[in-house]
Amino acid sequence: MLNTVIIGASGYTGAELAKMVSRHPQLTLTGLYVSATSLDANKPLSELHGQLKGMVDLPLQPLTDLKTTAAAADIVLLATAHEVSHDIAAEFLDAGCQVFDLSGAFRVKADGFYQQYYGFEHQYGQWLDNAVYGLAEWNQADIAQAQLIAVPGCYPTASQLALKPLVVAGLLDCQQWPVINAVSGVSGAGRKASMTNSFCEVSLQAYGLFTHRHQPEISHHLNCDVIFTPHLGNFKRGILATITAKLAPGVTADDVTAAMEAAYSNATDQHAVRLLNNNTAQLDNVVGSCFCDIGWQVQGEHIILTAAIDNLLKGASSQAMQCINIRNGFPQLTALV
Ligand SMILES: NC(=O)C1=CN([C@@H]2O[C@H](COP(=O)(O)OP(=O)(O)OC[C@H]3O[C@@H](n4cnc5c(N)ncnc54)[C@H](OP(=O)(O)O)[C@@H]3O)[C@@H](O)[C@H]2O)C=CC1
Ligand SMILES: CC(=O)N[C@@H](CCC(=O)OP(=O)(O)O)C(=O)O
Structure with missing residues (x-):
């Protein structure tokens, strides 16, 4: 079983991911995180997303200690804004986690792209170079080898x-x-x-x-x-x-x-x-x-x-789950159909 955490779990894509991870036979949902100052910290996810009641009642934890969270995780799903993913992905990658980022922070390797379209200078050029674009139907071979997968928009x-x-x-x-x-x-x-x-x-x-x-x-x-x-x-x-x-x-x-x-x-x-x-x-x-x-x-x-x-699904969360499945040798639509 692979310990899986979701960062940004209270958002729309995060909640969809929580549902999928909880029903995946090879993944264990070990942590749901929101920002350190989130008003939703410590609430059960199902209090925010009523359809998850009885399915995912784990509490949302404030993300205060990246190192400890990373040390306990095999798989990290970043369902966070571009800037947040950009800032925190490296900590999980350096700890050896597989990282699946739903944001745009690692999707395009082109000079000046992040400044022009996202309003920030990219600080992690090496991870950007190593990232694999997770268009599941087209990049299977690369996804199967990657540590950082940039799930498409x-x-x-x-x-x-x-x-x-x-x-x-x-x-x-x-x-x-x-x-x-x-x-x-x-x-x-x-x-x-x-x-x-x-x-x-x-x-x-x-x-x-x-x-x-x-x-x-x-x-x-x-x-x-x-x-x-x-x-x-x-x-x-x-x-x-x-x-x-x-x-x-x-x-x-x-x-x-x-x-x-x-x-x-x-x-x-x-x-x-x-x-x-x-x-x-x-x-x-x-x-x-x-x-x-x-x-x-x-x-x-x-x-x-x-x-x-x-x-929220093929455009984000279920495509991320397809990538997890490809990366780990599971049937591609496990937990999705
Ligand atoms: N919605 C969509 O259809 C799609 C979205 N995406 C991308 O996926 C990502 C998530 O989108 P979506 O689910 O819509 O976003 P939401 O705005 O619905 O959710 C964002 C989540 O991130 C949390 N968050 C904010 N700041 C931090 C932080 N510093 N540390 C940890 N958690 C934080 C929020 O909780 P809190 O603020 O309480 O901390 C919330 O749980 C974005 O990058 C988006 O561009 C990609 C494809 C489609
Ligand atoms: C309706 C709406 O506002 N849609 C978003 C796109 C959401 C998405 O695909 O997210 P990424 O930014 O991660 O690619 C927008 O146009 O910005």
């Missing part, structure tokens, strides 16, 4: 799972940047109260035009520039990405289907992608599940793809 997961089979097979004309429009539920912004996420303020709208940090994350890992526009929707969970792209000369609908099938065979015990072919993806079919549904249609030289995920 929610929009980048939906976008890349749809586009990557086509880019890798050379089926896209990448001179014409794919255009990704994606709508996220409000839980994508985390649990902390803020005016933009308050019930009466949320209205379907685009945000972050040309400036969202997920645009360079997608382009970097896809190896193809994209136009990415996120939207905030007035619903709780889920991301629907609608992607328009130009196919390379001579590419047919059959070529696209073959590339999708080559990337994602239908054995969903091996991965969490479900192919819908000509049907369109919809949120109701993925919210609450670990799956990414992908549909597409080709007309002439253009393709429109739709991809749907639960932002």
Whole structure:
């Protein structure tokens, strides 16, 4: 059994992780942590997240002594803000723990990236170099060897799972940047109260035009520039990405289907992608599940793809759990289906 702790356990992704770890046959949930000054310290997690009552009643502990916490852990899940993950990951890594970071702190190795998109200078270049990007369906071999896994963002997961089979097979004309429009539920912004996420303020709208940090994350890992526009929707969970792209000369609908099938065979015990072919993806079919549904249609030289995920699951926590499973040689969807 592997002792597993969750830092940031009272948040939306942390609570989902707690549920998964508690039902995983090879993991023991040994600690749930919040910040040293958290108002929620010492409360049972289930007092904050009522659906966990009787499932995860462990108390939330203030994270006051990183060394002691690290010494007792085999696996550490960081469900914390980017800056927090950036500051604390090294302590756990130096203690030999496997670290799965849900934040953006270790996702992109590019000069000036963290200053420009996250507002801080990265201080842990060596760990950044060693980090493996945890897009589970595409990076299995590296994830299986890594000590630090940077779990992708929610929009980048939906976008890349749809586009990557086509880019890798050379089926896209990448001179014409794919255009990704994606709508996220409000839980994508985390649990902390803020005016933009308050019930009466949320209205379907685009945000972050040309400036969202997920645009360079997608382009970097896809190896193809994209136009990415996120939207905030007035619903709780889920991301629907609608992607328009130009196919390379001579590419047919059959070529696209073959590339999708080559990337994602239908054995969903091996991965969490479900192919819908000509049907369109919809949120109701993925919210609450670990799956990414992908549909597409080709007309002439253009393709429109739709991809749907639960932002808190395939977009964060269940993808982290897939990475834990890959890293430790467990069936990939253990504790997820
Ligand atoms: N929500 C989503 O859909 C997705 C989120 N992510 C990323 O995952 C991470 C977590 O997101 P989410 O669950 O939404 O965030 P939340 O805001 O819901 O939760 C953040 C958690 O971190 C805790 N925390 C804050 N400061 C510290 C600290 N110094 N030490 C320890 N714990 C701390 C908070 O508790 P307290 O403040 O009481 O200490 C809380 O438990 C973020 O980096 C986010 O960008 C990635 C993909 C999707
Ligand atoms: C609706 C909403 O606000 N969504 C978040 C993305 C959440 C996510 O994917 O988190 P990472 O920042 O860890 O990648 C945003 O746009 O900032």
